[in-house]
Amino acid sequence: CGVQLPNRQRLTYKLNAFSVFAITYGTAAAVSFGLGVLDLSWIPRNFVPLTTAAIIFSSVLAVAVYAASFLPNRLLSQHGNSGIFVYDFWMGRELNPRAFGKTLDIKEFCELYPGMIGWGLLNLAFAYQQYKQLGYVTNAMLLVNGFELWYIADGLLNEAAILTTMDITTDGFGFMLAFGDLAWVPFTFCTQARYLADYPRQLSLPALLGVLAVQALGYCIFRGANSQKNTFRTNPGHPSVAHLKSMPTERGTRLIISGWWGAARHINYLGDWLMGLAWCLPCGLSGLASVVPYFYCIYFAALLVHRERRDEAACRAKYGADWGRYCALVPWRIIPYVY
Ligand SMILES: NC(=O)C1=CN([C@@H]2O[C@H](COP(=O)(O)OP(=O)(O)OC[C@H]3O[C@@H](n4cnc5c(N)ncnc54)[C@H](OP(=O)(O)O)[C@@H]3O)[C@@H](O)[C@H]2O)C=CC1
Numbered sequence: 001c002g003v004q005l006p007n008r009q010r011l012t013y014k015l016n017a018f019s020v021f022a023i024t025y026g027t028a029a030a031v032s033f034g035l036g037v038l039d040l041s042w043i044p045r046n047f048v049p050l051t052t053a054a055i056i057f058s059s060v061l062a063v064a065v066y067a068a069s070f071l072p073n074r075l076l077s078q079h080g081n082s083g084i085f086v087y088d089f090w091m092g093r094e095l096n097p098r099a100f101g102k103t104l105d106i107k108e109f110c111e112l113y114p115g116m117i118g119w120g121l122l123n124l125a126f127a128y129q130q131y132k133q134l135g136y137v138t139n140a141m142l143l144v145n146g147f148e149l150w151y152i153a154d155g156l157l158n159e160a161a162i163l164t165t166m167d168i169t170t171d172g173f174g175f176m177l178a179f180g181d182l183a184w185v186p187f188t189f190c191t192q193a194r195y196l197a198d199y200p201r202q203l204s205l206p207a208l209l210g211v212l213a214v215q216a217l218g219y220c221i222f223r224g225a226n227s228q229k230n231t232f233r234t235n236p237g238h239p240s241v242a243h244l245k246s247m248p249t250e251r252g253t254r255l256i257i258s259g260w261w262g263a264a265r266h267i268n269y270l271g272d273w274l275m276g277l278a279w280c281l282p283c284g285l286s287g288l289a290s291v292v293p294y295f296y297c298i299y300f301a302a303l304l305v306h307r308e309r310r311d312e313a314a315c316r317a318k319y320g321a322d323w324g325r326y327c328a329l330v331p332w333r334i335i336p337y338v339y
């Protein structure tokens with residue numbers, strides 16, 4: 001798959017995230033359940049040392065890519081090139097650092113492969129810990145593992161779509177993404193499974209159906225909106241998008257103004273957040289359960305609101321007056337009639 005960079009250089013990517021995901025989980029299952037060489041509960045027992053190792057490794061990687069960005073012929077990112085050390089180190093100076101004879105794009109690899117696959121593995125290890133303690137896995141743990149594994153597999157299967165996100169096309173690779181991808185994603189996104197391993201819960205049928213409904217609604221919006229935009233941009237004549245209303249822009253690309261993208265300018269963020277809510281709800285709503293496992297929802301809401309503002313500013317700069325016309329036609333940012 002190829003991506004056109006701001007300097008008109010074309011980068012190529014070998015997209016095999018889903019194969020790596022299948023091989024990693026297959027190997028983990030074979031060595032732990034088949035050969036009995038690895039006890040998966042070793043992972044939860046060593047959670048703090050593993051987190052520490054990930055923080056140290058990501059920090060060293062951030063220093064290495066920062067230093068390498070001063071070598072000749074490096075394409076620098078727009079935002080990580082201010083000359084202010086702390087800011088540039090955080091945002092990332094180089095746009096797409098590559099390793100192993102330029103065959104491995106470090107940013108794309110870190111964003112999808114180790115963090116996302118590691119997150120799913122940690123979740124499975126917490127489910128296994130619960131199984132060892134109780135002799136069975138509760139339905140709440142099954143839901144959290146199933147929902148999050150679905151999200152991980154979906155992201156990896158749709159690997160090509162990440163190449164057009166602002167992380168790949170605009171942001172540099174610095175401490176924020178190195179730490180975010182390798183330490184933050186796996187070791188904080190597994191909080192719900194970790195919580196349920198310590199505080200097991202069994203959901204009633206109505207609660208289970210309610211949580212499934214929130215997840216299904218979130219996924220329909222998230223995948224529906226992301227796929228609609230992707231198909232519209234790559235194959236506008238496709239029957240699934242041919243009926244959509246859109247507006248021309250001076251930049252040359254058209255902006256969709258009906259369907260999912262007519263409901264709000266980042267309706268995909270609403271779907272993503274609703275799914276995040278469905279991952280927290282199985283942990284309960286009272287006492288400690290009302291705060292600790294809801295960390296993901298709270299953090300994610302803040303990230304999405306901030307990200308929407310950043311994308312809005314970038315689109316205003318890209319589209320100029322056309323963006324103002326678009327905002328008048330689609331006035332809501334993320335939640336129709338609310339925000
Ligand atoms: N789980 C997690 O931690 C995170 C998940 N995500 C998810 O990643 C996904 C991708 O997000 P992100 O890259 O931020 O943003 P979007 O997928 O929303 O892409 C924004 C871009 O789409 C184009 N666009 C905007 N409006 C329209 C329109 N009406 N019609 C056609 N094109 C339009 C613009 O680019 P242009 O016109 O130049 O093509 C704009 O810059 C989201 O679903 C998000 O929820 C994101 C961050 C973290």
Ligand SMILES: CC(C)=CCC[C@@H](C)[C@H]1CC=C2C3=C(CC[C@@]21C)[C@@]1(C)CC[C@H](O)C(C)(C)[C@@H]1CC3
Nearest residue numbers: 111112154155162165167176177179180181184185
């Ligand atoms: C606190 C801190 C340093 C945060 C850094 C932010 C990162 C954790 C996130 C920025 C954008 C992300 C995306 C995903 C995971 C989280 C980060 C890295 C993503 C890979 C999740 C799966 C989705 O399907 C996705 C591929 C669309 C998504 C892309 C953006």
